[in-house]
Amino acid sequence: xxxxxxxxxxxxxxxxxxxxxxxxxxxxxxxxxxxxxxxxxxxxxxxxxxxxxxxxxxxxxxxxxxxxxxxxxxxxxxxxxxxxxxxxxxxxxxxxxxxxxxxxxxxxxxxxxxxxxxxxxxxxxxxxxxxxxxxxxxxxxxxxxxxxxxxxxxxxxxxxxxxxxxxxxxxxxxxxxxxxxxxxxxxxxxxxxxxxxxxxxxxxxxxxxxxxxxxxxxxxxxxxxxxxxxxxxxxxxxxxxxxxxxxxxxxxxxxxxxxxxxxxxxxxxxxxxxxxxxxxxxxxxxxxxxxxxxxxxxxxxxxxxxxxxxxxxxxxxxxxxxxxxxxxxxxxxxxxxxxxxxxxxxxxxxxxxxxxxxxxxxxxxxxxxxxxxxxxxxxxxxxxxxxxxxxxxxxxxxxxxxxxxxxxxxxxxxxxxxxxxxxxxxxxxxxxxxxxxxxxxxxxxxxxxxxxxxxxxxxxxxxxxxxxxxxxxxxxxxxxxxxxxxxxxxxxxxxxxxxxxx
Numbered sequence: 001x002x003x004x005x006x007x008x009x010x011x012x013x014x015x016x017x018x019x020x021x022x023x024x025x026x027x028x029x030x031x032x033x034x035x036x037x038x039x040x041x042x043x044x045x046x047x048x049x050x051x052x053x054x055x056x057x058x059x060x061x062x063x064x065x066x067x068x069x070x071x072x073x074x075x076x077x078x079x080x081x082x083x084x085x086x087x088x089x090x091x092x093x094x095x096x097x098x099x100x101x102x103x104x105x106x107x108x109x110x111x112x113x114x115x116x117x118x119x120x121x122x123x124x125x126x127x128x129x130x131x132x133x134x135x136x137x138x139x140x141x142x143x144x145x146x147x148x149x150x151x152x153x154x155x156x157x158x159x160x161x162x163x164x165x166x167x168x169x170x171x172x173x174x175x176x177x178x179x180x181x182x183x184x185x186x187x188x189x190x191x192x193x194x195x196x197x198x199x200x201x202x203x204x205x206x207x208x209x210x211x212x213x214x215x216x217x218x219x220x221x222x223x224x225x226x227x228x229x230x231x232x233x234x235x236x237x238x239x240x241x242x243x244x245x246x247x248x249x250x251x252x253x254x255x256x257x258x259x260x261x262x263x264x265x266x267x268x269x270x271x272x273x274x275x276x277x278x279x280x281x282x283x284x285x286x287x288x289x290x291x292x293x294x295x296x297x298x299x300x301x302x303x304x305x306x307x308x309x310x311x312x313x314x315x316x317x318x319x320x321x322x323x324x325x326x327x328x329x330x331x332x333x334x335x336x337x338x339x340x341x342x343x344x345x346x347x348x349x350x351x352x353x354x355x356x357x358x359x360x361x362x363x364x365x366x367x368x369x370x371x372x373x374x375x376x377x378x379x380x381x382x383x384x385x386x387x388x389x390x391x392x393x394x395x396x397x398x399x400x401x402x403x404x405x406x407x408x409x410x411x412x413x414x415x416x417x418x419x420x421x422x423x424x425x426x427x428x429x430x431x432x433x434x435x436x437x438x439x440x441x442x443x444x445x446x447x448x449x450x451x452x453x454x455x456x457x458x459x460x461x462x463x464x465x466x467x468x469x470x471x472x473x474x475x476x477x478x479x480x481x482x483x484x485x486x487x488x489x490x491x492x493x494x495x496x497x498x499x500x501x502x
Contacts, residue, residue, distance in 0.1 A: 049171045049262050050180045052226030053123055055219055056160030057184045058191035059130050062216055063099055063153065065195020068346065069202070070209035071096060081207030084143055091143060098150025099157055100449055102133075106158015107442035114162065114434030119170065119233045122163035127224035129156030131217055138214035149213075156220075162441045165425030166433055170233040171262045174493050178364040181425050182418035186357040189413070193350035200347070231258035235494070238279055239430050252279070281495035296439070300498075301432055307486055308424040308440040314478035315416040316447035318380060319471030322455050323387065323408050324349065326464070330401045349409055356413035368490035369419050373482045376415025377475055383408035384472035392465035420444075426489050429498045 071092055074080050087095075106129075114122055133153025140146035165181055172180045198215055202208035234255040241251035252275060260271040295301055327345055360372060386404035394400050428436035458467055489497050 046173055049230055050168050052223055052230060053164035053167045054184045054187040055223040056126055056164045058187040059216055059219055060157045061188035061191025062195040065192040066199050066212040067096055069199025070212045073203050073209040079206055094147050095150060098147050099154035100445060102151040102154015103158040103445045106155040107438050107445060110159055110162040111435050111438035114438055118236045119163045119167035120227055120230060122159050123227045124224060126156045126160035127220050127227060130220035134213050134216045138210045162438050165421055166437055167233055169425035170235040176365060178422055179361050181422040182361045182364050185418035185421055186361055189350060189353040189357050193347060196346045196350060231261050234259045235430055278495060296432060296435060304428045305436055307427050309443045310481055311420045311423050312440050312444040313447050315420040316451055318475045318478060320412055321451050327405060330405050352409055353413045356410045357418055360414050360418045368488050369423060370488045373415045373419050376411040377479050379407055379411030381472055381475045384468050384475055388465045388468035388472060426497055
C-alpha cells in the first residue's frame with residue numbers, strides 16, 4: 001500500500017520538538033497530499049456519533065446529582081417509604097460511593113475487554129448496565145440489593161467513561177474533535193444539574209428516591225438504541241485489519257462504509273482515500289504490532305501514559321471535591337439565602353459549571369489545549385491560596401471566599417474538567433488506546449476515591465486553611481507538569497498526534 005503512487009508520502013513527518021508546546025515545524029506539513037486537512041462532513045452526521053456516547057456522560061452526571069438528593073429521601077422515616085430507613089453513616093456512604101466502586105471495577109474490566117469488544121459494543125454494554133443498575137436500585141426491596149444496583153450502575157459508568165471519549169475521538173472530524181469531546185464534559189455537568197433539579201422536585205415525595213434513580217432508565221434505553229444504530233469506529237476496524245484479526249479487504253470496505261455514514265453525504269468520495277491514508281499512517285507508526293502489558297510502560301507508550309494519567313490525577317488531587325464540600329458554608333457566611341438549601345447551592349454552582357464548560361467548548365479548537373490548561377489552572381492556584389487565607393486570617397471578609405469559590409469552579413471547568421478527558425482520548429496510540437485509556441480512567445476514579453476518603457481525616461488533622469494551601473501547592477506542581485510535559489494537539493489527526501507528540 002505504501003508504494004501506491006496515489007498514497008501520501010511519509011517523508012515529511014515532523015520531528016518531535018524539545019518543548020511540549022512546540023511539536024514540530026508549523027510550516028512543514030505532516031503528510032503531503034493527505035485528505036485530512038480538508039475534511040468535509042455533514043454537521044448532522046457528525047453530531048449524532050457524539051450525541052449517543054455523550055449520553056453515557058450525562059447519565060454519570062445525573063447519578064451524582066440524584067444521589068445527593070436520594071440520600072436525604074431514603075433516611076426519612078416519613079418519606080422513604082421503607083422499613084429499613086434507619087441507615088448508619090457507613091451504609092449511607094456505601095450508597096453514595098457504590099457507583100464509584102463499580103466504576104473502578106468497570107475500568108479494570110475495560111483494560112481486558114476494550115480492544116476485543118470495540119468502542120461501540122463497549123458503549124452498548126454500558127447502556128445495558130446503566131439500565132439494569134438503575135432498575136435494581138429503584139426497585140430494591142432491601143439495602144444489600146440497593147448497593148448491588150449501585151455497583152452495577154457504576155460498572156456502566158466505568159465502561160462509558162472509558163469508551164465514549166475513544167469513540168468520539170476516533171469518529172469526529174479533526175477540526176471539531178476537541179469541541180465534541182469537551183462537550184461530553186458539558187453533558188456530565190448537565191446531567192448533574194438535571195439530577196439536582198429532579199431530586200429537588202422529588203425529595204418531598206414518598207419513596208422519591210426510587211423515582212430519582214428510575215428516571216435514568218429512559219435515557220439508558222435511548223443511549224442503547226443510538227449505539228446499536230451507529231456504526232463501529234473505522235479506526236478500530238482498521239487496527240484489527242493491520243493486526244491480522246480479520247480479512248484485510250473486508251475490514252477495509254466496512255471501515256469505508258462506516259466512515260461515510262459518520263461524515264454524511266458531504267464527505268463525497270473521500271472515505272476510501274482517508275481510510276487508505278489512515279492505514280498507511282498506522283503501518284508507519286508501528287500499530288500493526290499488538291501492544292503487550294510490559295510495552296505500556298516503555299517508550300512512547302510510557303510517555304502517553306504519563307501525560308494521560310498525570311492529567312487525570314492532577315484533575316482530582318487539586319481539591320475539586322473538597323472545594324465543593326465547603327460551597328454551602330462559604331455562601332452562607334456571605335449572607336446568601338440559598339445557602340441554607342444545599343440543593344439550590346448545588347444547582348447554582350452547576351449552572352456556573354455549565355456556562356464555563358460551554359466557553360471551553362467554544363474556544364478549545366481555536367485557542368488549543370495548553371492555553372486553556374495553563375490559564376485555567378493558574379486561576380485555580382490563585383483561588384486555592386485565597387481560600388486558605390480566608391480560613392486562616394481573612395474570615396471576616398467573606399467576599400474573598402465567595403470570589404475564590406466562583407473563580408475555582410469557573411477555572412476548573414475551563415481547564416481540567418473538559419481538557420483532561422479530551423487529552424486522554426487523543427494522546428494514546430491506537431493499538432494501546434483501549435488499555436491506556438482504561439488505566440487513565442482507573443487513575444481518575446481511584447484518585448477521586450482517595451481524595452473523598454482522605455478529606456475528612458486530613459481536615460480534622462490539619463484544618464481547612466492548611467489543606468487548601470496543600471491543594472494550592474499541588475496545583476502549582478500541575479502547572480509545571482502541563483508546561484513541560486503536555487503537548488499541544490489542536491488541529492492534528494490522531495495519527496499525527498502519535499507521530500509528532502510521542
